[in-house]
Amino acid sequence: MRTKLVAGNWKMYGNLAANQALLTRIRDAAADLKSRCAVCVPFPYLGQAQASLAGSQVAWGGQNISEHAQGAYTGEVSAEMLAEFGCRYVLVGHSERRALYGESDATVAAKFVAALRAGLTPILCVGETLAEREAGTTSEVVIRQLDAAINASGISTLSRSVLAYEPVWAIGTGKTATPQQAQDVHALLRARIAGSDSAVAQGLQILYGGSVKPGNAQELFAMVDIDGGLIGGASLVADDFLAICNA
Numbered sequence: 001m002r003t004k005l006v007a008g009n010w011k012m013y014g015n016l017a018a019n020q021a022l023l024t025r026i027r028d029a030a031a032d033l034k035s036r037c038a039v040c041v042p043f044p045y046l047g048q049a050q051a052s053l054a055g056s057q058v059a060w061g062g063q064n065i066s067e068h069a070q071g072a073y074t075g076e077v078s079a080e081m082l083a084e085f086g087c088r089y090v091l092v093g094h095s096e097r098r099a100l101y102g103e104s105d106a107t108v109a110a111k112f113v114a115a116l117r118a119g120l121t122p123i124l125c126v127g128e129t130l131a132e133r134e135a136g137t138t139s140e141v142v143i144r145q146l147d148a149a150i151n152a153s154g155i156s157t158l159s160r161s162v163l164a165y166e167p168v169w170a171i172g173t174g175k176t177a178t179p180q181q182a183q184d185v186h187a188l189l190r191a192r193i194a195g196s197d198s199a200v201a202q203g204l205q206i207l208y209g210g211s212v213k214p215g216n217a218q219e220l221f222a223m224v225d226i227d228g229g230l231i232g233g234a235s236l237v238a239d240d241f242l243a244i245c246n247a
């Protein structure tokens, strides 16, 4: 039985005062939650997350990393730097990074390797656009994105990773995949991994992301291959995030 994980992606929102209220609420509620939870915060707030959450049951992480360990890469942040701030997780390949910052499958795979090298647990995001779904290429797209990471780091490294299926058309749009649509893709991803290593496939947490709210989380998380959620907008509202963690 896989533990459920609910990870918040704050995106580029927040400020010190609002974060503090949110982190304190989540930390205080964490011991009684039904699932594990984590928050992925903007880089400048990693120290705040660490100070607020250290010793609690809530993990924290970043939303992106450089593929490099160090060097003359102005403006970049390495996985090793995140590790110094006690991060457990880092998102890699979020669709906003792929679409807005031109991250290719190869770049995402290099970031996946970099996260593992630093001892972080990468949350590898995969998902198809609306055009790709309508063209019937959803399976091809998500398997291609997954395979890029597997080919770069080896199948066994998925035992130290989390996978998130996030259909691009459902992120921040209010349109959620139906539980069956999400389950179908999660099952496909797990089957692909099982083809190489069934134990790794069985142990892997596969999160669903895309307009998850308190009102739809329970039916999504009830599906056999959905092991929790990656939550954007609703992770900024303490009551909503905590309700999702308990769904």
Ligand code: PEP
Pocket (backbone or CB within 6 Å): 009, 011, 166, 170, 171, 172, 173, 174, 209, 210, 211, 212, 230, 231, 232, 233, 234
């Ligand atoms: C996300 O940012 O990964 C996400 C799923 O956003 P939202 O929950 O707002 O759709």
